[in-house]
Amino acid sequence: MIMTIINEQENAAKVQDSKSDIVLSVKGVSKKFCRDLKRSLMYGVQDITSELLGLRGKSEQLREKEFWALNNVSFELRRGEALGLVGKNGSGKSTLLRIIAGLIKPDSGCVEINGRVAPLIALGAGFNPILTGRENIYANMAILGLSKKEIDEKFDEVIEFAEIGDAIDAPVQTYSSGMAARLGFASAIHTKPDILLIDEVLSVGDAKFRAKCHRRLAQLRDRGTSFILVSHNSLSIIAVCEMAVYLSKGQMLLSGQSSFVIDKYEEDLFIDDKGNKKDKISAEFVLPDRAEPTGLQIKSLSFRDNDGNILEHLVSGKPACLNVHGYTFENLYDVNLSVIVNHLSESNEEVLVLKSSYDGQSFNLYPGKFTIQLYIPYCGLKAGVYSAKVNLSNSPYFNVLDFVESYKFVVKTVQNMNKCLYYQPRDWKLIN
Template sequence: MTISIASQETSEQQLDNEVVLSVEGVSKKFCRDLKRSLLYAVQDIATELVGIRQKSEKLRRDEFWALKDVSFQLRRGEALGLVGPNGSGKSTLLRIISGLIKPDSGFVEIKGRIAPLIALGAGFNPILTGRENIYANMSILGLSKKEIDERFEAVLDFAEIGAAIDAPVQTYSSGMAARLGFACAIYTEPDILLIDEVLAVGDIKFRAKCYRRLAKLREQGTSFILVSHNPHSILSICDRAMYLSKGNLIATGNTDLVMNRYEQDLFLNGLEKSSGLMLLSEKARNSESDLYIIYLCFKDKEENILDYPITGEPTYFCVGCKVSKKLNDLSLAILITEMSGENDIVLNLSAYMDDCPLQIDDKNTEIQLQMPYLGLKPGVYSMKVHIAQNSLTLFDAIESFRFTVKGNKSMNQCSFYQPRAWKVTNKLSYTQLV
């Protein structure tokens, strides 16, 4: 089921914009077995020729849905981000929109010229020169020779390949070919640009120039669909986003909210979702010890027990202890590893290392590690907990306390949550720069 995530602010002007792309109920299936795929293709062509082929919602042997009942609209001047894990159907959707493949059901309606930036330079003839390939490539994208003549110098200047323009493309580096392909596509001045992971071409200076050109095209009314695994690109360019998974449309709407949903699914996918509370049987503990652990939990700053700690929120990690006598110079130590990676250590803290010895009386006690905010990103973690005296006498230890961290903030591929504020000031640090 698709979840529609609504933006907090909806512009009436945007709603009035012309729809330049309409995708309705598009589905596409493929076959994993090559021989069987060829057999199905022959059968489908034969039944289509005699006019008896019917659209089927059933999968034949070894078939799977690359896309299943996907619908959305793109308005003039709008930028739509398309996210999802590998194999989710993003590139298949772009190929259907660009007309490279046909859907098994549903339809695509396009108003205006479309330019697919799916595989830059893939259509170039390696034997022809860059100059010859510009004319061939841009004519395929719908321009006349006169129009190409008028834009040729602009394409050459943007691609930054200089005298190499009259050399065969087979002598170009992959970056040169990609830059030339990008320049050809954007100077067709399309109504719709399909961009599939191609904004990483060239050095950082060239990428900045690409972004500036895309912004200018958008001001002129060009619409984008951007596929990228870089959340920064999606968040900085796109008004809306779509999240695909296994061919299904999972969420659509506000970019920040869709990216947040995608990141949480990405971090937590396939892992056991564990509660932030562990109760321990006193019978199973070492009752002969002067101190042993009876529970572990997370609390908020009001000391309410949390099922799941939240990224960026004030969080207390609490250790309940059964105590038989007064103890000094204690240290609580925790070591946290991330379950979704290679069990790398992400946090190692102890009161001993912080030069903060703990003292407790001869009664039941809760030791708290108070964190003004939780820096862990959403995911599943395992924690080792040790309580010792003078770092020598070990009273008790829990080798694995598994817990899940959730988040209501977009992490944007950050390794941890950084609390922050933004400010503009007219005070300069170095007056000599004025």
């Protein structure tokens, strides 16, 4: 009997600890906006009046020109946990952060917060341009819940981190965007927040400042600060966040391990609202004939295996050949092949530049069909959707003979490459 009571007490304590470990609980949050400014103002007056009279209820109905920016979104964030928010533009990510930060109210649902929230939604956006940097530090940190005594104690640390020198006593309207960003970040992180909301703000400033920001965020994380990170950079989400939430048109489509959520999100990037692929990705890209062909014309592009079979997609770490088929109408000498690859899932980031001229290779072409092959012993690209710009040009003047602006292809992987920038060939051995 005594053992039973002890076990019940232990279980109750575990449940209580689990609940206290939750720093943020978003429960059925919905928010609607109006696309028409005049109607939006009219609805606002109606809602305020109804609320003052105690007549306003939680309406699930949309009025004319209204739409759901968020619709019944729920999740929890625990102490020391990092959660990524992903979704296309207009999916509701920033609206959700603003609700959590208390900048706007939800139409239904609630947000429960256990601790201090510091929003890094737009660095420096809350600054008064007429006030000096010093005055803005006190104003912003006071808004985030610090007393004047606490701000006095942290003031020198804020100044040292921001690195804006004597400009601290100049009006913020005289600051560059980088200076305002440094001051905004420094003010927010020195509040010792329990929850840090980060919305694409770490892309501002120079490389040195960004590295400094990431180091400080890692320190905060070690001390138990929880993060919600919004970024279009999938690698950042996977590297920083264990869990992720995928939003689309205000709906929460998926939540779970960040790598799993990111895979689904990137797959959907190239699917339109009707479920069709927006960008047709074919194994072989065939170009139409020109009306009056001269010089040289690229006829088709394809990736093939070592036996010459067309590959539906590339696989990280596996060999592949890029075959450029074409036709020449005259003798052409010192022809160079250039392939520039962009990662479409990473904000169109350029990830690979290959040019035969870099390797001291050029080709002499004579009238008739030709195939120039680029052999890749290992595909170093991670999983995702890519676009290659391919062109053939004359050396030494690099006169472009013909080009393909965008040849889209898919890379898949059979290994765990979630936190990798590229595939590294390797071999493991035990040496006694």
